[in-house]
Amino acid sequence: MAPVAVVFDLDGTLIDSAPDIRGIANTLLAARDLPPLDLAETVSFIGSGAGVFIERMRAARGIPDSAHRALLEDFIARYEGAVDLTQLYPGVKEALAAFTAAGHPLAICTNKPESPARQVLAHFGLIDSFATVVGGDSLPVRKPDPGPLLESLRRLGTDRCLYVGDSEVDAETAQAARLPFFLYTQGYRKTGVAEIAPAAAFDHFSALPGLVAVQAG
Secondary structure: OOOOEEEEOOEOOOEEOHHHHHHHHHHHHHOOOOOOOOHHHHHHHOOOOHHHHHHHHHHHHOOOHHHHHHHHHHHHHHHOOOOOOOEEOOOHHHHHHHHHHOOOOEEEEOOOOHHHHHHHHHHOOOHHHOOEEEOOOOOOOOOOOOHHHHHHHHHHOOOOEEEEEOOHHHHHHHHHHOOOEEEEOOOOOOOOHHHHOOOEEEOOHHHHHHHHHHHHO
């Protein structure tokens, strides 16, 4: 039997990108003489794509709807190549190397726009680890719609898969796609592990290959 495919979320799962996202957001706010976001506020806005991030930022700072398009375009333009403050979570490279060595097909399914997602993966030397990258703008729908995750499986050519993420959005996506969900507990989730009810939970990537082996049977 072929090894099970492993599809990963990106922000809050493989990478801690909140500091870079915060920097971009605060540049936009400073241009409007508005107070900056703190890190916790930034994290609370992440998870449903760039458009929702801007909606939440606007609501928090009283910015009118009419400014949304310009803010979003500026945000996405600055998002390209914004990697200086982003870090991999501990153990990510080693876990991905272990999966590759064992023959597991790997993919990314994220609400981050595809081009910035590919750029940050390339920055960390990881882009070749993944057979495909499905971003928040790759399809007409984004997570928690199951479409992007199912498209990842279609591109991988398998239905034996599990999804690894860090948030309620990721859990809902996996449930809608009827796939097992593994929760990385050190990411951007807003509720407790028990409320998310993953098939497995882990706080360091050194544990993930063993958990996948158990799930795969």
